[in-house]
Amino acid sequence: MQFLLAFIVAAPVIGAVAALLPAPPGLRGTSPRQAVLRHGVIVTGTVLIAAVVLALGFDRDHPSKMQATTDISWIPALHVRIHLGTDGISLPLLVLTALLTFLCALYSCFKLPAGPSPKAFVALVLLLESGTLATFAVLDLVLFFLAFEMVLIPMYFLIARWGGAGRTAAAWKFILYTVLGSVVMLLGLLLIGVKSGTLDMVALATDNGRGLTHTTQVVAVLAIAIGLAVKTPMWPLHSWLPDAHTAAPTAGSVLLAGVMLKMGTYGFVRIALPIAPEGMHTFAPYLAAFAVAGIIYGSLACLSLARHGNKGDLKRLIAYSSVGHMGFVLLGIASMTPTGVNGALFANIAHGLITGLLFFLVGALKDRYGTADLDTLAGATGAALYGRAPRLGGLVAFAAVASLGLPGLAGFWGEMLTMFGAFDPARGLSRPAFLTFMSLAALGTLLTAAYLLLVVRRVCMGTPPQTAPEARDAQEAREAPAAQEARETRGPQETPTTRETPGTPPPAAGAPPATPAAVAVQNIQDVQGYELATWSPLVALTVLAGLWPAALLGLTDPAVQKLLAGGKA
Secondary structure, eight states: OHHHHHHHHHHHHHHHHHHTSOOOGGGOTTSHHHHHHHHHHHHHHHHHHHHHHHHHHSOTTOTTSOEEEEEEEEEGGGTEEEEEEEOTTTHHHHHHHHHHHHHHHHHHHHSOOSSSOHHHHHHHHHHHHHHHHHHHHBOBHHHHHHHHHHTHHHHHHHHHHHOOTTHHHHHHHHHHHHHHHHHHHHHHHHHHHHHHSOOBHHHHHHHTTTTSOHHHHHHHHHHHHHHHHHHTTOTTSOTHHHHHHHHSOHHHHHHIIIIIHHHHHHHIIIIIHHHOHHHHHHHHHHHHHHHHHHHHHHHHHHHHHHSTTSOOBHHHHHHHHHHHHHHHHHHHHHHTSHHHHHHHHHHHHHHHHHHHHHHHHHHHHHHHHSOOBHHHHTSTTTOOHHHHSHHHHHHHHHHHHHHTTOTTSHHHHHHHHHHHHHHSOOTTSOHHHHHHHHHHHHHHHHHHHHHHHHHHHHHHOSOOGGGOHHHHHHHHHHHHHHHHHHHHHHOTTSOTTTOOOTTSOOOOTTOOOOOHHHHHHHTOOOOOHHHHHHHHHHHHHHHHHHHOTHHHHHHHHHHHHHHHTTSOO
16 A cells, blocks of 8 residues: 555656657557547546545544555655655545546546647646645655645646636746745744754654744744645635636646645644644634635625626636635634534535536636636526526536535535534634634625525526527517518528528528527537536535535544544544
């Protein structure tokens, strides 16, 4: 098992290098482009299979124990070791990362975004996967920082070279925010290493801060929290996220929201909580306050974008919704209770599944309509998805109600448990303050439901143009004088209603004349086969996690209990 975890982390890097080389004859397919895209699917699929085998071989009777460990000395002079391992906290994130990267590779095989060489695209996606997997697997502070930074360059180029309008500015904003935050985080990590004499995260968590003074813990948590808060992102350090999501290609948005944001919250749970508990206790009320501010701010921003006439971009709206959803994760962590932290970890996974699905769906809408502008999608060119593309409309509605926390779906349990954690925070934290935070978070759930239902109503509902008798009668009445004049000029052999449009099928016998809107409706594609294959696992897991939350909580709870107890099971 230890070699399996090392393979999961290293395989994408090897695959990224191989993607830049000429393809073997058996894998070339019909073109070099097809060969490299197939290579990406094979590598990510192999990593996913290995992650599933790791999960199946995981000892569920002892999820708090580090398993599949590798511990090799790397830089003896600095006491840096290649220390890998997984427990009930990191295992779900490893599987989620492998799954989402495979689905992105599969989707891109059929819908590659416009940009430079496909070889570079596949290599960058694989490099991004390796860095993310390493972040969740390493148990050394220096290695954690290196893996944390490893993902920045691939994501920068994915946005800057394969993104949409405004991609250059969005990419620079992303890299500047995250790099500056990471520099501050590095100072905090080094402070812990210098003062404690070790960089091993397991030993530091077991020590539970006993080898660090109160002042050292406070300074270290402040520095580390700034870097983690930028990546999460936490309000008010979130402003890079909407621009990055709006400009990123579909695969980039899915990976950014589905796995990269989880790196920040994972750092809070793996490093800040167990290694510097006194420093975390000092800043917990402030972290909770920023968390609920993000929940309310994100919801209000989404409501503003969803209103008619505001030219709100649907990708931008989902990005702001992530600020709110990650606010619930931070609130659960700030409670410093097993209930709250378990809820935060559950919400992490739920957000990855649901928001990943949402960005896939918005990418499909943008491919069909050429825009993600809500006013356009809700107007004449995109209204009534239920009537035009019922399966696509149903999936959009499903993802929206899952995101708002409908009971029975994955989004419900994480939000509920984080608010339960805030209801009864850890000893020493102000309960009145956390009750206020819980009440504001509950208000945020109502605002979340409001903007998501508004999006569903505007994009999915309504009457398709060809079935609106009043609208059709009014249009025919307006066109009647012009049609009569045309018949008198050209004769009866060619009229606007009998003239055929190239590429459109002839009307059936007895059918009403086809209007331009009706022709547009006929040409809208519903869910394609490759889209169904890509999205179905996310739908199934969202339902499964909602109906059987014990499958995930059974893994995380013993590990969280041990983490908060200072390494004592």
